[in-house]
Amino acid sequence: xxxxxxxxxxxxxxxxxxxxxxxxxxxxxxxxxxxxxxxxxxxxxxxxxxxxxxxxxxxxxxxxxxxxxxxxxxxxxxxxxxxxxxxxxxxxxxxxxxxxxxxxxxxxxxxxxxxxxxxxxxxxxxxxxxxxxxxxxxxxxxxxxxxxxxxxxxxxxxxxxxxxxxxxxxxxxxxxxxxxxxxxxxxxxxxxxxxxxxxxxxxxxxxxxxxxxxxxxxxxxxxxxxxxxxxxxxxxxxxxxxxxxxxxxxxxxxxxxxxxxxxxxxxxxxxxxxxxxxxxxxxxxxxxxxxxxxxxxxxxxxxxxxxxxxxxxxxxxxxxxxxxxxxxxxxxxxxxxxxxxxxxxxxxxxxxxxxxxxxxxxxxxxxxxxxxxxxxxxxxxxxxxxxxxxxxxxxxxxxxxxxxxxxxxxxxxxxxxxx
Amino acid sequence: xxxxxxxxxxxxxxxxxxxxxxxxxxxxxxxxxxxxxxxxxxxxxxxxxxxxxxxxxxxxxxxxxxxxxxxxxxxxxxxxxxxxxxxxxxxxxxxxx
Numbered sequence: 001x002x003x004x005x006x007x008x009x010x011x012x013x014x015x016x017x018x019x020x021x022x023x024x025x026x027x028x029x030x031x032x033x034x035x036x037x038x039x040x041x042x043x044x045x046x047x048x049x050x051x052x053x054x055x056x057x058x059x060x061x062x063x064x065x066x067x068x069x070x071x072x073x074x075x076x077x078x079x080x081x082x083x084x085x086x087x088x089x090x091x092x093x094x095x096x097x098x099x100x101x102x103x104x105x106x107x108x109x110x111x112x113x114x115x116x117x118x119x120x121x122x123x124x125x126x127x128x129x130x131x132x133x134x135x136x137x138x139x140x141x142x143x144x145x146x147x148x149x150x151x152x153x154x155x156x157x158x159x160x161x162x163x164x165x166x167x168x169x170x171x172x173x174x175x176x177x178x179x180x181x182x183x184x185x186x187x188x189x190x191x192x193x194x195x196x197x198x199x200x201x202x203x204x205x206x207x208x209x210x211x212x213x214x215x216x217x218x219x220x221x222x223x224x225x226x227x228x229x230x231x232x233x234x235x236x237x238x239x240x241x242x243x244x245x246x247x248x249x250x251x252x253x254x255x256x257x258x259x260x261x262x263x264x265x266x267x268x269x270x271x272x273x274x275x276x277x278x279x280x281x282x283x284x285x286x287x288x289x290x291x292x293x294x295x296x297x298x299x300x301x302x303x304x305x306x307x308x309x310x311x312x313x314x315x316x317x318x319x320x321x322x323x324x325x326x327x328x329x330x331x332x333x334x335x336x337x338x339x340x341x342x343x344x345x346x347x348x349x350x351x352x353x354x355x356x357x358x359x360x361x362x363x364x365x366x367x368x369x370x371x372x373x374x375x376x377x378x379x380x381x382x383x384x385x386x387x388x389x390x391x392x393x394x395x396x397x398x399x400x401x402x403x404x405x406x407x408x409x410x411x412x413x414x415x416x417x418x419x
Numbered sequence: 420x421x422x423x424x425x426x427x428x429x430x431x432x433x434x435x436x437x438x439x440x441x442x443x444x445x446x447x448x449x450x451x452x453x454x455x456x457x458x459x460x461x462x463x464x465x466x467x468x469x470x471x472x473x474x475x476x477x478x479x480x481x482x483x484x485x486x487x488x489x490x491x492x493x494x495x496x497x498x499x500x501x502x503x504x505x506x507x508x509x510x511x512x513x514x515x516x
Contacts, residue, residue: 120487168510170486178488 004049012041015058016136017221021108022062024115024171027069030133030161035072036065043068109134110173110225113218117186118169125160126189127196132157134221135214137207144205146196183226187235187291190218194239201395212243223278233282234292240275241298244268255397260307272302290325293318312342329358333365345372363392367402370409379413430498434480438493443480474505481511 016037023033040061054060116129127146131137137145143153163169174182197211219236226232248266251257279295297318304310319335332355340348349372352365359365370385386406393399427445434440449468456463468475477499484490487508494506 118487120491166510167508168487168490170488174488 004045007053008041008044008048011053011057012037012044012061013136015061017109017112017134018058018107019061019065020133020136021112023065023069024133025108025111026066028171030164032069032072033065036069037061039068039072040064107225109221111171113186113222114173114182115164115169115171117182117189118164119182119185120167120169121160121163123189123192125156125163126185127192128153128156129160130189130218131193131214134218137214141207145208145211147208183229183231186222187231190215190222191235191239191291193218194242198242201397212239212246215239216243228285230282230285230287231289231291233278234289234295237275237278237282238291238295238298240271240278241295241302244271244275244302255401258401259301264305267302275299275302288321288325290322293322293325297322310341312338316342329355330362330364333359333362333368337368340372345375348372349376361392363389363394363398363402366392367405370405374405374409374412377412379409382409383413426498430496434493434496439483441481441483443478445478446476449475477504 019037020033023036024030027033027036043064044061048054113130113134116133117126121129124146128142131142131145132139139154139157140150143150146153173179193211194215197209197213197215200208200211216236216239219232219239223229223233223236244267245259245262247268248262248264249257275295276299279292279299282292282295297315300311300315300318316335316338319331319338323331323335333352336348336351336355339351349369352369352372355365356369366385366389370382370389373379373382373385383406386402386409390399390402390406393402431443434443452466452468454465454467454469456465480493480497482490482493484493487510490508494508497504497506500506
């Protein structure tokens with residue numbers, strides 16, 4: 001006998017974003033929408049074991065929630081104007097149909113996600129609100145995912161909703177003149193959620209690792225709602241390709257595995273295929289962008305059966321392109337690695353040279369230099385660079401990996417010293 | 420200096436013709452400011468702005484627009500911005516009867 005609460009929870013989580021978005025449009029209030037869904041949840045766990053889970057759960061939940069909200073307004077004897085607006089949406093059979101057809105030009109979820117990612121909200125608030133309202137995650141889950149206390153997260157959400165209401169943030173898809181930058185903001189939020197999950201360490205809460213799947217889920221919704229936005233599709237491709245490596249990223253002893261050392265048999269082929277498909281679709285629109293470029297880089301790794309089969313020249317070229325779209329010394333560092341792999345370590349070192357002061361506190365610059373110096377048998381310099389990298393490490397897994405490398409170099413140095 | 424003020428006057432004309440401006444003024448510099456606070460239960464006056472900051476409040480516009488996005492758009496056109504200034508956008512309280 002399946003637990004009715006579990007069944008209802010699963011369905012509600014799945015439909016939360018869609019229903020919430022519509023209710024906010026109808027009632028113009030985040031809190032009203034949230035309470036209404038809560039109320040309908042209580043009814044669901046009561047009714048569904050008897051009547052069965054509805055064929056169209058979203059419609060059922062929306063209708064039930066609307067009814068409860070209107071009842072709530074009646075009880076509170078809210079001002080006449082508000083009630084007049086609401087009374088025009090009387091419950092009847094046609095209405096269920098109407099709610100879902102309503103999304104003619106724009107799914108309510110688009111309105112919702114643009115509102116959650118409005119630049120007037122602090123970035124932490126954008127992340128929390130997106131996960132709560134579109135993802136349907138509970139406050140407790142989001143708190144655990146971002147490693148803060150539940151009360152902190154609850155307060156964050158309260159403040160964010162208050163700001164939306166009090167500062168006059170409109171509930172809509174932004175007009176054309178700011179649409180491009182606002183889409184970029186939304187994509188940024190989704191990618192931040194993904195990266196938060198990607199950086200989860202071994203001992204972390206499961207929900208933290210789940211952030212990757214949640215981000216992919218949100219990415220799918222966005223790509224569906226905005227099929228003409230190649231960067232939205234590119235982001236989805238990128239996340240799928242990164243996520244495909246998740247089973248290979250940690251060794252059996254809990255250490256991070258570099259790309260070259262990963263067991264490629266553990267890469268998820270169906271995720272790779274899906275990612276590649278989306279990338280092709282995005283690129284067909286011929287509007288390049290940073291997410292498509294990063295996805296293209298990931299796709300080259302994904303399609304190389306072994307590290308030796310990697311097309312490094314193409315990757316170097318793509319990092320060059322990425323540097324135009326998203327200039328940063330870290331991008332240039334990655335280009336240096338690709339160039340080193342394609343042409344030789346000395347060429348990589350040349351590219352890194354002007355980056356050294358900017359990236360002096362970035363451990364991966366030092367470790368990259370160390371590796372390239374090692375290949376050129378400049379062992380003393382390589383040791384120095386590894387030591388610098390180890391000084392900057394942030395956790396024991398990194399330290400152990402880099403210490404191992406340092407030991408190897410010092411061994412070679414020792415042998416060399418005897419010549 | 421004349422050119423600077425001429426730029427502001429021109430902007431002021433434009434904004435009043437394109438946006439519903441309920442009020443707007445430039446303020447004299449903070450050197451002309453006087454702050455009143457309570458001390459021991461009675462108002463006390465002191466020289467200077469209420470907060471000593473690098474940035475000085477230079478003026479305000481009270482506008483009536485649809486939503487925050489519209490207000491942000493207007494804020495983005497204010498001529499102090501290219502000179503390194505900033506504009507704070509805040510809603511006026513509306514009390515329901």
